Amino acid sequence: MGLVVMILGLVLFFAAHIFTTKRKARAEAIARLGEGTYKILYSLVSLAGLVLIIWGFAHYRSSGWIDVWYPPKALKHITLALMLPAVILVVASYLRGRIYATLKHPMLAGIKLWAAAHLLANGDLGSIILFGSFLGWAVYDRITLKHRTDAGGPPIPVGGVTNDLIAIAVGVVAYLALAFAFHPVVIGVPVIGV
Secondary structure: OHHHHHHHHHHHHHHHHHHOOOHHHHHHHHHHHOHHHHHHHHHHHHHHHHHHHHHHHHHHHHHOOOEOOOOOHHHHHHHHHHHHHHHHHHHHOOOOOHHHHHHOOHHHHHHHHHHHHHHHHOOEHHHHHHHHHHHHHHHHHHHHHOOOOOOOOOOOOOOOHHHHHHHHHHHHHHHHHHHHHHHHHHHOOOOOOO
């Protein structure tokens, strides 16, 4: 049951996100509904999908675990190491500096790194579906960005190296909080000692 709910959540979440890549259809929806209504609907569908993903995955982990392969312990340590740059990249997408200017889309790079790292460390079916979906979506979104005529997001001024240093500092703090507080408490999986 949990796996089905998670997959339904993934479909809902990515349907909203993929719809935004269809720029003509998106523009028509905004013209028909108004920008505010469109954003509210987009947010509600995304949030509903996210809630179903989280609930479904938690239920799957507690009652329907299906092993596909058994990752070596070393891959868990590699995942832990890869998560630091992944978090920094996500932060750098908002604190735009040279990292942003070089990568152009550090959020998608961070999501791809996060998903790929978790695919290395998790060999169960639910994790493969969950992280594989996010990886696939991030690759798809990056490809579609190359063909869009608009920027896709609100303009955020690009700063210099100071923004990068702030992004790195905030990223390190966020990484430590995610790894040592959020992950073991909320996800139920300690990142060290597994």
